[in-house]
Amino acid sequence: MPQRIDLCKTSDVDEGTAIKVETGDLVLAVFNLNGAFYTMDDLCSHGPGSLSEGPICDDVVECDFHNGSFNIKTGEVVDPPCMIPQKTYPTKVDGDTVYIEV
Numbered sequence: 443m444p445q446r447i448d449l450c451k452t453s454d455v456d457e458g459t460a461i462k463v464e465t466g467d468l469v470l471a472v473f474n475l476n477g478a479f480y481t482m483d484d485l486c487s488h489g490p491g492s493l494s495e496g497p498i499c500d501d502v503v504e505c506d507f508h509n510g511s512f513n514i515k516t517g518e519v520v521d522p523p524c525m526i527p528q529k530t531y532p533t534k535v536d537g538d539t540v541y542i543e544v
């Protein structure tokens with residue numbers, strides 16, 4: 443049975459931005475792309491970069507540590523030096539609450 447984890451309110455994340463959410467053992471980046479919400483691990487798969495702090499262009503987030511980048515919707519690598527896709531979490535909205543199920 444999946445466990446629902448509430449992350450934030452929809453109003454907490456402006457369009458075209460991300461916030462960092464820590465819950466349990468997870469440290470997550472929650473993105474708002476044109477009103478749709480996406481979640482991935484905040485810690486870059488390449489190193490110590492925090493993806494919630496990286497610039498966003500369309501559906502790509504750049505890690506500001508070594509400038510690799512990932513597709514926000516899929517977690518796939520867009521630009522090196524990143525090699526390992528970012529773990530993503532299907533993200534849903536219930537009323538004004540953004541949540542994932544793990």
Ligand code: FES
Pocket residue numbers: 486487488489490491505506507508509510511523524
């Ligand atoms: S830590 Fe993110 S690109 Fe290196």
